[in-house]
Amino acid sequence: MAKYSHKVGGKEIxxxxxxxxPHTMSGKKIAATTVPTxxxxxxxxxxxxxxxxxxxxxxxxxxxxxxxxxxxGAATKxxxxxxxxx
Numbered sequence: 001m002a003k004y005s006h007k008v009g010g011k012e013i014x015x016x017x018x019x020x021x022p023h024t025m026s027g028k029k030i031a032a033t034t035v036p037t038x039x040x041x042x043x044x045x046x047x048x049x050x051x052x053x054x055x056x057x058x059x060x061x062x063x064x065x066x067x068x069x070x071x072x073g074a075a076t077k078x079x080x081x082x083x084x085x086x
Contacts, residue, residue, distance in 0.1 A: 045058075046058070063080075063082065065080075065082065066080035066081055066082040067080065067081050068080060068081075069081045
């Protein structure tokens with residue numbers, strides 16, 4: 001006879017699949033679907049995946065448009081003004 005419950009100390013432990021099949025909140029069954037290969041490849045190419053200190057390095061290009069603002073002093077960031085300026 002199969003054992004369906006994995007209760008230890010009054011709490012259920014183990015995989016949920018042993019006592020509840022995957023379902024929606026309304027109780028309908030659901031099936032696992034896979035991502036189409038081509039769109040999955042495009043999605044992964046756009047992501048900047050890293051492992052440890054090694055990165056894929058596909059960052060968005062840095063903005064170079066805008067005008068230099070006067071009076072920034074020793075600022076290292078935010079030297080350019082972009083957008084509608086009246």
